[in-house]
Amino acid sequence: MAEPLGFRPLYRQVKAIFVRRLVDGVWAPGEGLPSEGQLAAEIGVSQGTVRKALDELAAENLVVRRQGRGTFVAEHDERRILFQFFKLVPDNGERRFPDSTVLSAETGLADAAEQAALDLTAKDRVIRVRRLRSFETVPLIVETLSLPQRLFPGLEAGPIPNNLYSLYAARYGITIAHARERLKAVALNADDAGLLGVAAGSPALQIDRLALALDGMPVERRLSLCLTEEAHYLSDLR
Incomplete structure (x- = not known):
């Protein structure tokens, strides 16, 4: 019909x-x-x-x-994520997917920034995942992910894989269609600097990404702090 x-x-x-x-x-x-x-x-x-x-x-x-x-x-395999969503590239030009170490995964009430980004209210809860990402054991990125708990129940209990977009699709039926990013130069605070093995106040590239599902619904806010002494942000404009 x-x-x-x-x-x-x-x-x-x-x-x-x-x-x-x-x-x-x-x-x-x-x-x-x-x-x-x-x-x-x-x-x-x-x-x-x-x-x-x-x-x-x-x-x-x-x-x-x-x-x-x-x-x-399409599937969210590592190759697709690497070329569509992951834009930080070593200065030698070799594109590769970073390793990931989960530092914490917990739930809490959405703060003001999370409410604004994810269309939530002060009563809504989020899952916050904190992780460290590295190239060949060298820390490069520390990031915090915020997810509406109602969309991803139980995710914080783990295990939390490196390829989260694939998990979203396979376990929760949520496909990331596209993302918006805002870039800004910042100075690292003592905690983030310690995780990355540099001095407090060191410069970093902050990437504030909002990932949207197929229907345009915001489903993930990802705040990444990236060292760029040996890597750069590559955007292929068409």
């Missing part, structure tokens, strides 16, 4: 239908989608319209086209 369509450009309407299926878990990460012909017949549009909708999803890294095999829901 064809799904009802509205008044937006047709391929955008079809894309919205596909995104809703991703949000609702009808199509799971790694799963192959029906053929373009099958989707076109089901929705009641041309195959070209379906192809254009899927092309936009592929450009947004939500699906993956595999030559001769079809279209698959």
Whole structure:
């Protein structure tokens, strides 16, 4: 039975239908989608319209086209996160995923910054994960993640993997679609400096990232303090 369509450009309407299926878990990460012909017949549009909708999803890294095999829901594997979400690169240019050591994981009431970023109230609780990230045992990043507890019940009990975005999708059905980042130069306080093995007051790059789910809902605030003496922030503008 064809799904009802509205008044937006047709391929955008079809894309919205596909995104809703991703949000609702009808199509799971790694799963192959029906053929373009099958989707076109089901929705009641041309195959070209379906192809254009899927092309936009592929450009947004939500699906993956595999030559001769079809279209698959994208997974948050390390390679995808490394090139789409992790922008700190060693000065030698070798892109790699940092190691991660969880320092603490606890719950509490959302503070003012968390409320503003995650659309929460003063009565809402968050999970705060504090961790240290390193390249080849050399500490490079100390970060604090804030998550709405209602979306991720039990996450603080662990284990907490390095690849959190994959955990969000697999355990909680929440796929990170995109993120917004604000960058600022700061001086490290004594606690953060000690974790990174440098003197208090040392300069660092602060990355304030807000990660959003497929439906645009903010689901994670990540505040990262990064040493940049031997690394740099790389943004590939297109």
